[in-house]
Amino acid sequence: MILPIYAYGQPVLKKVAKPITKDYPGLEKLIADMWETMENANGVGLAAPQIGKSIRLFLIDAGPMHDEGEEHLGKRGVFINAEILEEAGDDCSYAEGCLSIPDITGEVERAEEITIRYYDENFVEHTETFDGMNARVIQHEYDHIEGILFTEYLKPLKRRMINRKLEKIKKGEADAKYRMKFIRT
Incomplete structure (x- = not known):
């Protein structure tokens, strides 16, 4: 089932998400719905806070971020x-966007390589090192479960330049090609 994506301004996007256990209710269906x-x-990538759930769960498919072939x-x-x-x-800069913040992109500096410990959908523990685009996408989604949005990394001038657009998204004035959930005013 396709779920609405929570838009910039939704309080759940700014919360540090809570860990879950393997018996989290409906986990398998939730993951399928997120995909x-x-x-x-x-x-x-998509993190659970982006669909309104403040839990430490995200998924990625970084294939499209790699060169053709x-x-x-x-x-x-x-x-x-x-x-x-x-x-x-070294920190590397790249223009990022976010499904919760449609039509806005900005240069974000991120570490070239990360080592991360996590559980997969079967609750098998992994410790892996990722670099390049895989590391970038993981860091972006990881920030979501920490209550951080990519716009917080933008330089002050860029942030001021997009502020009006962010306020419009908050009010529900966004032109996304997918379902979104906005703050009710």
């Missing part, structure tokens, strides 16, 4: 109760 929602919106290098997976253990390498 369907993300793919319907042409996203490469190298899509197979993109990580596709579910991350539950993730914890970034280490960041390494």
Whole structure:
């Protein structure tokens, strides 16, 4: 089932999400619905807070972020109760966007490499190191479960330039090609 994506301004997007256990009610269906929602919106990642659930769950499919012919290098997976253990390498800048903040992008500096511990959808624990676009997408989604949006990393001038657009999104004035949930005013 395709779920509405919570728009900028929704309080759940600013909360630090809570860990879950393997017996979280309806987890398998929730994950399936999140995949369907993300793919319907042409996203490469989706975190539970973006669908209104303040739990430490996100999924990514970084294949489309890789060059043509190298899509197979993109990580596709579910991350539950993730914890970034280490960041390494030089910070790299890249224009990011977010399904919760349609039609806005901005340059964000992120670590080139991360080591992360997480559980997959079967609650098997993994500790892995990712770099490049895989690391970037994971860090973006990880920020969602920490209550951080990519716009908070933007330089002050860029932030001022997009402030009016952010306020419009908050009011429900967004032109997304997928279902969104806005704050009721």
